[in-house]
Amino acid sequence: MAREETFYDVIRRQGISRRSFLKFCSLTAASMGLGPAFADKIANAMEVKPRIPVLWLHGLECTCCSESFIRSAHPLVKDVVLSMLSLDYDDTIMAAAGHQAEAILDEIREKYRGKYIAAIEGNPPLNNDGMYCIVGGRPFVEQLKEVCNDAAAVIAWGSCASWGCVQAAKPNPTNAVPIDKVISGKPIIKVPGCPPIAEVMTGVVSYILTFDRMPELDRQGRPAMYYGQRIHDKCYRRPHFDAGQFVEAWDDENARRGYCLYKVGCKGPTTYNACSTVRWNDGVSFPIASGHGCIGCSEDGFWDKGPFYQRLSGIPQIGIESTADQIGGTLATAAGVAVAAHAGASAVKRLRMKSAETAAERERV
């Protein structure tokens, strides 16, 4: 029997030079925060370990995760990913279609039972027996459960699979839920973002391949190496925040000077992601560098924590959109008025008591 194909075999077959391959390994090691020595380890793993099959499923989603993934900064990454995935299953970008495509799913599940990675983009809607997302004639939630049950590990790509994202935003008519609500007993790595950064996505896959284990996860199940700090902690505009220099309006002088976007609703202080360090599109930019605040797209329920252009979250239940300050201020004013009224009534009562006491005193005398 022929030995199983490695990543390196696939890469070379794609016509990638060894030099480019080693560049990719160094880049990946650096992005994971590993020392230079680990570039060799990654290269070695790519060369000798059998390629891990990846089944990439799509539920309710917009395919922005896939779009991000195939635009990974280093051209080689794209090739690794494309060759890796088109050989197995990704119903958006693979060549096969129809029954032929669905047959691949069963084949991989049989052949690599408990050894493949299930990469899930999007999430299942549960209302009306999952009828709001049909893949291959069946509700997506069924396909999701089948594929994940036989997987070694599950990667939740993007905010849809991790938290629910826009389709789970209030009022969530289809009852879309993050995948960890329907899958149990499997390790799940959450790689949130709308979409996640391409280098973060390939970095997670490379890590699993190199070290044969899951990357260290934080309390919310995200790889700590990419989601350990907030955008705010490494933001290049942070000195303006500490100095108290803010953009007050979108077209003011402060916006031209590149001051902090905190007052116009930047969610960087509550968003855990690598945007301010890894950046986007081959390190060209990220939202804050382009003059727009972070909207917190990698955070749980970020659609419902808005408005995007306001620092404090609105509370839609009370008024249309009231902030804590408006509600608290109103309550404090009401308490002040109540206190004043009560004090007035108390004074009247005291005066009455006093005159009653004086009258009683007079009677005694």
Place this chain on the structure above:
Amino acid sequence: MTMDLKQGPVPFNPYTANPKVSRTSYYIYEAPVRLWHWINVVAILVLCITGYFIGAPLPSVGGEATFTFVMGYIRMAHFIAGYVLAVGFLFRIYWGFVGNKHSREIFYIPFWRPNWWREVVFEARWYAFLAPYPKKYYGHNPLAQLAMFLMFTCMTTLMIVTGFAMYAEGAGPGHWSHTAFGWVIGLAGNTQNLHTIHHYGMWAIILFVIIHIYAAVREDIMSRQSMISTMVSGERMFKDDAP
């Protein structure tokens, strides 16, 4: 001064004074409790002012960012005052164990004692102008104890937990606050929730302060015992000998 009707005023001498005169002052708030109270006043004042300006910053300052640190100093003051509040609160809990019985009042409510609830209703009636005369209490009256427990002790605990969880976000793993309160970050999910809860907590404490100060002043005038001076000297004075 006592008055002798025939010979005019004579100087008061505590040694020869009539020993049968009933004692009208009781030592309620021990010195550490009083000291903690006034330190807390300062800490909460600083926390509310700086906290408000962290959520809604002051107008932007000009100049080079290198030479200005306005937001930095506001946050630093907030963190220092937060530490003072938290350490003070821990000390106050300790004092609840070793202090007199009144030092424990703010940490619990006698939920299962029907008589206590009757007293709460009585005090509520007194505040609603339905009871003609107030009663005497050595420590907190039951309504005050309920308010202290819910609006001060519970809210302060919430503010310390959410506050240090947000502090841990910046301090990062390895810092004590991350070890102790990192679980709150996981519990909150999106930490924007923590910020919103912490902000509401501030307004709850401001409401508490308004009611607390008003009640203390009103009771000082209207009730049958001293209030404000008690938190200075520790002595509770009763204005009459009636039960």
